[in-house]
Amino acid sequence: MTADPSESVFILPDPLVQWPWKRILxxxxxxxxxxxxxxxxxxxxxxxxxxxxxxxGKIELLAALTYPLENxxxxxxxxxxMLLYTCYDEYTDVAMPHEARQLATIVMDALRNPxxxxxxxxCVIGExxx
Numbered sequence: 001m002t003a004d005p006s007e008s009v010f011i012l013p014d015p016l017v018q019w020p021w022k023r024i025l026x027x028x029x030x031x032x033x034x035x036x037x038x039x040x041x042x043x044x045x046x047x048x049x050x051x052x053x054x055x056x057g058k059i060e061l062l063a064a065l066t067y068p069l070e071n072x073x074x075x076x077x078x079x080x081x082m083l084l085y086t087c088y089d090e091y092t093d094v095a096m097p098h099e100a101r102q103l104a105t106i107v108m109d110a111l112r113n114p115x116x117x118x119x120x121x122x123c124v125i126g127e128x129x130x
Contacts, residue, residue, distance in 0.1 A: 024068035027059075029076050033060035036079035040087070045124035050090040059083050084128055091125055 026032070040046070040054060063078040070078070088107060092100040103125055110118065110129035118126040 004070065023065065026068045026070060026075050027066040028070075028072035029064035032064065032072060032075040032079050036060055036083060037074055039080060040083045040128070043124050043128055046087065047062055047090075050087055053090050054083055054086050059086050084125075087128055088125055091123065 012069045037060065039089070060079045063082050064075060067075055067078050088103065092103055092125060095103060103123060106126040107129045109116075110126045114130050116130075118130060
């Protein structure tokens with residue numbers, strides 16, 4: 001009897017077993033995480049599934065490991081930016097191509113014009129980007 005190819009099992013190696021570099025966590029992680037999490041939660045209109053993805057993703061921890069030697073303000077900015085990326089990714093993952101292009105236009109407009117108020121009927125990603 002031949003094995004069904006759809007039942008194949010692949011075991012991926014653990015790349016951290018022999019990781020040669022020391023893990024360094026930014027000492028400002030907990031404070032930056034608290035501030036950044038409060039900031040992203042301050043926006044009305046974030047879809048619950050998007051908020052859940054950001055909560056489960058430990059985005060702030062990724063920032064603290066990526067930028068272990070930066071000061072608190074830089075780390076906070078990195079946390080906020082990574083949360084923006086995650087939020088944008090979650091919205092565009094389920095968007096039709098024309099909707100994804102529209103979201104990209106909104107983000108770019110908000111980044112280029114941070115003092116311009118966002119339209120009330122616009123997706124929350126515009127205000128987060130601003």
